[in-house]
Amino acid sequence: DSGVTQTPKHLITATGQRVTLRCSPRSGDLSVYWYQQSLDQGLQFLIQYYNGEERAKGNILERFSAQQFPDLHSELNLSSLELGDSALYFCASSAPGRGETEAFFGQGTRLTVV
Amino acid sequence: GQQLNQSPQSMFIQEGEDVSMNCTSSSIFNTWLWYKQDPGEGPVLLIALYKAGELTSNGRLTAQFGITRKDSFLNISASIPSDVGIYFCAGHRRYSGGGADGLTFGKGTHLIIQP
Numbered sequence: 687d688s689g690v691t692q693t694p695k696h697l698i699t700a701t702g703q704r705v706t707l708r709c710s711p712r713s714g715d716l717s718v719y720w721y722q723q724s725l726d727q728g729l730q731f732l733i734q735y736y737n738g739e740e741r742a743k744g745n746i747l748e749r750f751s752a753q754q755f756p757d758l759h760s761e762l763n764l765s766s767l768e769l770g771d772s773a774l775y776f777c778a779s780s781a782p783g784r785g786e787t788e789a790f791f792g793q794g795t796r797l798t799v800v
Numbered sequence: 801g802q803q804l805n806q807s808p809q810s811m812f813i814q815e816g817e818d819v820s821m822n823c824t825s826s827s828i829f830n831t832w833l834w835y836k837q838d839p840g841e842g843p844v845l846l847i848a849l850y851k852a853g854e855l856t857s858n859g860r861l862t863a864q865f866g867i868t869r870k871d872s873f874l875n876i877s878a879s880i881p882s883d884v885g886i887y888f889c890a891g892h893r894r895y896s897g898g899g900a901d902g903l904t905f906g907k908g909t910h911l912i913i914q915p
């Protein structure tokens with residue numbers, strides 16, 4: 687158990703819909719990252735938040751957005767969903783120090799868009 | 801974007817054999833990490849490397865940060881059935897202005913062990 691909690695574990699929704707994925711980082715970690723894992727693209731970095739503020743942006747679509755709340759939990763919002771958005775979405779967190787590079791991953795949310 | 805070339809894509813080995821996999825990049829990374837992912841789970845951190853030339857062990861696992869900072873390898877000695885899974889290399893880069901990206905991952909090495 688990494689200590690990173692993600693909900694829900696599975697999500698099935700229709701094209702055009704909007705969903706919210708939730709992540710609670712490990713106790714004491716200030717950084718939260720979101721990654722997307724698909725068969726064709728592999729694991730891709732989407733976005734990072736540090737103590738409530740956006741710190742780095744990766745290959746995140748404009749239809750996707752995230753935020754980190756004062757209690758440090760984070761949400762990833764996916765809107766106008768397309769079939770190609772079906773993937774595993776992982777949240778990871780890291781502690782200050784060592785450049786915050788040692789990321790610990792949650793179990794993921796499997797999103798299926800039908 | 802940056803690409804990490806991880807090889808081999810898959811390995812079929814006998815229990816007890818040693819395993820070696822590697823990752824190369826066209827760009828320099830400040831940190832190299834190795835993760836293992838089991839079906840239905842998130843990646844689990846195995847080893848993190850912070851300095852060019854660094855050699856680090858974690859039980860039967862040994863990883864090295866290449867001196868060019870563009871490559872890394874992972875060795876597993878005396879493989880056992882629970883070593884089955886997908887192994888990912890990942891690189892992390894910091895920028896001179898203080899910024900950084902998230903991790904860049906390789907496509908993974910699928911390790912299959914035949915008893």
